[in-house]
Amino acid sequence: MADLSVNVAGVSFKNPIIPASGVFGYGHEYEELFPLSELGGIATKGTTITKRNGNDAPRIAETTGGMLNSVGLQNPGIDAFIKKELPYLMQKDTVILANIAGSTVKECVTIAQQLEQTDVHMIELNISCPNVKQGGMAFGASCAGAESITRAVRKATTKPLVVKLSPNVTNIAEIAKATETAGADALSLINTLLGMRIDIRSRRPILKNNMGGMSGAAIFPIAVRMVWQCANAVRIPIIGMGGVTTGKDAIELMMAGASAVQVGAAIFTDPYAPIRIIREMNQWLDENHIATARELTGSVKPW
Amino acid sequence: MADLSVNVAGVSFKNPIIPASGVFGYGHEYEELFPLSELGGIATKGTTITKRNGNDAPRIAETTGGMLNSVGLQNPGIDAFIKKELPYLMQKDTVILANIAGSTVKECVTIAQQLEQTDVHMIELNISCPNVKQGGMAFGASCAGAESITRAVRKATTKPLVVKLSPNVTNIAEIAKATETAGADALSLINTLLGMRIDIRSRRPILKNNMGGMSGAAIFPIAVRMVWQCANAVRIPIIGMGGVTTGKDAIELMMAGASAVQVGAAIFTDPYAPIRIIREMNQWLDENHIATARELTGSVKPW
Amino acid sequence: MKYTQGEYRLIRKDNLGQDLYRFVLECPEITAVAAPGQFVHILPKGSTLRRPISICQIDRQAGTLTLVFAVRGEGTAVLADLRAGDYVDMLAPLGHGFTIQPDANRVILMGGGIGVPPMLALAEIYGERATVISGFRSMPAVMLQEEFAKTGAKTILCTDDGTAGLHAMVTEPLLEEIRQEKPDMICACGPTPMLRAIAKIAEEQGIFCEVSMEERMGCGIGACLVCACKMKLANGEIHAAHVCKDGPVFNAKEVAWNG
């Protein structure tokens, strides 16, 4: 049994695997299948100040090796999150990352301030949601935007602050640097890539929102590249994600520079994916006589 | 039999299907399998002024639903192209798009001037190659870069000028507009997305160039989205590509806004892909009682 | 809710018509807890997303579930290629089924097209107390009429083109049946316009009505919020419920039909 524990920005994880924000709700539904305590952590659904119903359905489409979603940040709002969801989650003996997604800097600051009063372990600031008209990706698309929102939220919280980056940019390493400068404790990437599918019979986009965010195995090479570029650009740790489906994928992303790994769309294909990935990592490490998962981080040797 | 003919920037194609630059060489090898005259057109391998050997091997890696390449513009140089390859191609009764990829504006202008003396039908200016250190994607990553190189090449040629855009940007519609303003007659998109894969046993990137361009079915939703965004931003026609594998994919990309469609990685899976796609388009149009392929272009109705 | 995920053996496969298949699957632990109106979430090999298919019959004794599905796209085409003896990856049983009223005297079950199969599990419960009104486009699409007859239920068949049964929409015999004797409940599954029309009739006549809704899904268990369906809350507010967990069966009155 290899030692799978990792540390990200001072927070200890029993293993590096974290269901990604948005695919896992607040965990309840998966407790029917496995104990949440087996997970390294849980990233909760993006929270706004007030309740949001999200975009109109259909909100999902399949693509080769992946999928598109346009949920659009449906959530019960920060008060309901803190009162109804968090107390339950905080008992689960796993790291809780509260994903926040305000549509203005002020809104994000308010949410962070409210979370400051809770026991949540980390804040994951989503500056990269492609499915909302205001805020979301707009913050993450420029260095100035990323820097200013990070700086503001940084001031509002003493909790470890993870900033979640968008892949829909020309130079993600520059944005990573701006975020580091502004005080982020860690980065998480990648969020979804903006995509579209059309039903050719009806000549209408499949998603009611026309476009949506692409995730799943198809985007994995882009995630590996971006994690590697960011790891070369910043000193803060990176939580990698994007298309991770197997233990080997998680190991590859860690070699590229990730300290921990989130799993999204793969959970739709296999609801046990996070647990399977932990088991597969363990097995590969043992077979290759590697004692700790930690030593994988950033160990790729470029040509 | 539906009428498959299309017109792009004044050039008539017998059908909308064109093997993409880089996957089809100069066509010789595929003549063993089918007559080149069955194709709508052929986009030739990117040409520089002098001969280039390209990057070191390995230059290819497989990914879920796609692949990465890092060929890096190996080609015999413009003189050899004009003397040895073009005369043969020009006899093939299909539209020839000469793809050019200089590493400086001046180089692109020189190549365009040399092609001006030939019968080649269109010039496809590649401002988006992710696999070379100079030029390439650097031109295509900013509006100013795209505009200045397009303007310079525009002055150097009277031939229809197609500018090939990179998907590795924050806002492709803005770059499309800059290119239109600078005098492009058409756009082609998307080139490959920058990606990476690591061999976890050796902890080395699979590609000797570390990173490479991702193509194939996996990127199709991104191509549909970008073609749609550009079609909504410019008035010049668009040649769409990126992951097209079936006749239905080609139809979807045309509905998103493409007037013609290039086929790349799919040819590696099925060397008959372009011919099969033409047949499948024909069949779908007939089944759906659609008389011409032309009427597909831009016919999606957004929600 | 109690669900499991696993590979279950396909013990029988029948072709019920063009692009229409019936699967009988051996899955005792699912059968033990499944109820009419619930669905299974099947993974076609090679797909990222699972496909929701309603439960058609539940045989607790044999430990088998029956499903009926139409080939619509790539995933259902892959499923249609499976052979008896193959294994099927299912996450099931999911969702919220129809309310079962043990004391009901009269229940009307309404199915339209591929919405007909889930009515069978209900007909097997209500037997002679049920009237099944099923509608299809045309004769070749008609299915399961013998199976419904076997339950003892009264069956009324309609086709849009009159090639089999009544040349009528399902709402015509529904109104006639209500006139004859007001039912305790109406259960319905089918295309949204049909459900909307039935819901309107039920509301006007003051009959309790449940409808099974369709929406594209991700997780299938209520975690991803993909399968939104708009509901009117008592206070008039619009709320996005989720077909996979809050449904697929909803009280017809609560659905925001124009939302």
Next chain:
Amino acid sequence: MKYTQGEYRLIRKDNLGQDLYRFVLECPEITAVAAPGQFVHILPKGSTLRRPISICQIDRQAGTLTLVFAVRGEGTAVLADLRAGDYVDMLAPLGHGFTIQPDANRVILMGGGIGVPPMLALAEIYGERATVISGFRSMPAVMLQEEFAKTGAKTILCTDDGTAGLHAMVTEPLLEEIRQEKPDMICACGPTPMLRAIAKIAEEQGIFCEVSMEERMGCGIGACLVCACKMKLANGEIHAAHVCKDGPVFNAKEVAWNG
């Protein structure tokens, strides 16, 4: 070059050792034009890219090709799951084989590991005029020795760990064989360090030597320029040749071994 693409029937499949398989495929139009040293480009179901596999035996009369491959990654694992009777998508025969010298008196065929199989098609041509030196890591990896013996060729077996045959690198018996009688030609296939060592010996001894090179491929027919292999031109310039079309068999002297 003349090649075709199609689905060809796998008529026999043997397991030759751990993760090592032999396929016999029925493909008369390919067999008719195939030559030793050429390869086939096989598409595993679900892959984007084909896998190059060398031709091991060519039986023109039966219209069959034999291939031997090791399971290395996902694609070869999918191939290993095929059963006799299944169809295999091949683009073949591709590339440039070994120069056949009908008048040669003595040819040395050198194979290392999974580079051994292509030597069999040559041994079947040269028979007693051939000496086959094959090297493997260890006994369990040894293969095809009986088949080589049947051709009438002299066979010399080496293993890195001495568990079968000589405890030696293949270059040791090569030097010994050359000492005994200088061959007209050396043909080799195997890992690059082995080929480099053989090329050096051949050059020093002035023996014509051809080597089969490996590189990752896209199209397999010379169009995409993916499979670059550096060659020294006569003028000393370095040129990127392509394994799929200019090779896989190259004159050992022309390969830029350090490039």
